[in-house]
Amino acid sequence: MRASTWKALLWREQSLAKKQMLINTVLFAAGVLLGLLVLLSFRIGNLRSLEEPEMRGMIEAMVLFYPSIAALGYLFALVEGAAVKDEGIGWRRFRRTTPIPPVCYALVNYSLLLFWFVVGILLSLCYLAVTFLLSGRTMDANVLGGVATVAIVILVFTVVLQLLTMLYHSLDKAGFTLMAVFGGCWVYFVSTTPPTEGDLPADLVGYVFDKIAGFLPVAAVIGIVTYAAGFLGMTLLLQRREK
Amino acid sequence: MKSGEKDTIKTEAVEECYENALEIQGLTKKYDGFTLDNVSFSVPRGTIMGFVGQNGAGKTTTIKAILNIIKADGGMIRILGKDHIAHEYEIKEQIAAVFDEIPFQDCFNAIQLNRLFEGLYVNWSRETFFDYLDRFNLPRKKKIKALSKGMKMKLQIATALSHGAKLLIMDEATTGLDPIVRSEILDIFRDYLKDETNSILMSSHITSDLEKIADAVTFIDKGKVYLSGYKDELLENHGLLKCSRKDFQSIAREDYISARVGDYGVEVMVADKAGVHAKYPSLICEKTTLEEIMLYYVNREKGEWS
Structure with a gap:
């Protein structure tokens, strides 16, 4: 692929997702601000007087996880920006009249997914590094593993959502199908996992990171397979001719 | 080189x-x-x-x-x-x-x-x-x-x-x-x-x-x-023959594409203007347009239409 083609297609996808990316940036920034304020409040504000450890743990967990997940929302922004907009007009047909093979379009798209996946992880880690410092925690391997696992799950969601959107020509239908399938898996997982006995652990945040990090090897394999299969699937969908 | x-x-x-x-x-x-x-x-x-x-x-x-x-x-x-x-x-x-x-x-x-x-x-x-x-x-x-x-x-x-x-x-x-x-x-x-x-x-x-x-x-x-x-050949070869119903009866089916039958006469599209003129010298064949050619060909299976 020519460098100018690469640049032009990257620019196109990014431009189409610009609005969604901006919205995501606002959501992420709001989450970060809220998180920092809550954690500061735990140290020097009103929340310092909050004595129930369970409630404290839950609030802390929420303000730690929400921005971390929002940091990976850029992946969804890409789907909502480019994939969905392409479905609404004649671009799919026009694309077939251009001298660019489908694999190039897929390569650009998947490079961007990978780029924003890495950016999402880095943003998450930066945020967690600051918040952990504020809450007196230390960043250990389980935190890194937990962030990576969540990021991989979001990447898998994104890849599948994008393929389903292209297949159904509708984000709503794709989202519904994805929710149904993953919701079913979640219900199965919850129903087959023995309940935790006793109260919530004192260190809820640490407990959640430990739990999530335990899934990292499985998540990594699923992530790599989904990413590779997604790339192949997208190339095939782009190659597919109209009926 | x-x-x-x-x-x-x-x-x-x-x-x-x-x-x-x-x-x-x-x-x-x-x-x-x-x-x-x-x-x-x-x-x-x-x-x-x-x-x-x-x-x-x-x-x-x-x-x-x-x-x-x-x-x-x-x-x-x-x-x-x-x-x-x-x-x-x-x-x-x-x-x-x-x-x-x-x-x-x-x-x-x-x-x-x-x-x-x-x-x-x-x-x-x-x-x-x-x-x-x-x-x-x-x-x-x-x-x-x-x-x-x-x-x-x-x-x-x-x-x-x-x-x-x-x-x-x-x-x-x-x-x-x-x-x-x-x-x-x-x-x-x-x-x-x-x-x-x-x-x-x-x-x-x-x-x-x-x-x-x-x-x-x-x-x-x-x-x-x-x-x-x-286009020029098609317009040159095709022609619209305007005639009475009685005259139309004398035209062989293979000589025309289709014919529009109206209250006051019949308009017949022919693909070989020169040949038709030689065969039916008393009938006058007028120039036609692409739109008319399309219209008469679309109705060719009917033969006669109004």
Whole structure:
């Protein structure tokens, strides 16, 4: 692929997702601000007087996880920006009249997914590094593993959502199908996992990171397979001719 | 010999080795309820071919097959002398397609389209593109969604003509445009055809446009090509015979395409004006138009209609 083609297609996808990316940036920034304020409040504000450890743990967990997940929302922004907009007009047909093979379009798209996946992880880690410092925690391997696992799950969601959107020509239908399938898996997982006995652990945040990090090897394999299969699937969908 | 010189000579040799910009033989595509049946025609290099037919006749299906947007069930398509599938991306560098609706995201403006197309086509010329924008009075920074239908079409044509395409394929591109814009677009095509290596396939059911500009015409109906040739020859050979019902009874069925029976007489379309005149010297055969030819061919199975 020519460098100018690469640049032009990257620019196109990014431009189409610009609005969604901006919205995501606002959501992420709001989450970060809220998180920092809550954690500061735990140290020097009103929340310092909050004595129930369970409630404290839950609030802390929420303000730690929400921005971390929002940091990976850029992946969804890409789907909502480019994939969905392409479905609404004649671009799919026009694309077939251009001298660019489908694999190039897929390569650009998947490079961007990978780029924003890495950016999402880095943003998450930066945020967690600051918040952990504020809450007196230390960043250990389980935190890194937990962030990576969540990021991989979001990447898998994104890849599948994008393929389903292209297949159904509708984000709503794709989202519904994805929710149904993953919701079913979640219900199965919850129903087959023995309940935790006793109260919530004192260190809820640490407990959640430990739990999530335990899934990292499985998540990594699923992530790599989904990413590779997604790339192949997208190339095939782009190659597919109209009926 | 330098490599650049070699490339130039090779390119010229390739350009010289085809007579028809587009050649279709036996193109077949079956759908439930519709079949594109053994379609064959050619667009000679340097000409504009009008591809005429009513809605649902098979024009868009044919164009989709040419562009490899759909898979044909049978037949052969050669574009610029090359097989349209074996040399797909090489060919697509040298052709351009224009559709009835602009296929670009409406959040882009002309400057942004230039940025995109510079990456899509090796031979993209930003000077040519911006010249066309100036010529069409198209704003550079206005988003596509804010443009009128005519402006959108002109923008699409500007993108199609800015990468040195040798064959322009248009699918109902002038449909829905007002006569002024259509006239401007036809002028653009005349300019484009001043380079005798350029060709146009223009699908439309607005025959008046084709009457003005086309060198050749192919008529398609119900998936079958029933007439293809140079426009002047078709108009020369065909004629509209106006006669009484009594005179009409004397005309043999094989001598006419179909006949419109009215209250005051019969209008009969004939494909061999000279032959019919020799056979029926008392009947006067008038000149006809592409629209009338299309109309009478579409009703050819009925024979007589009103």
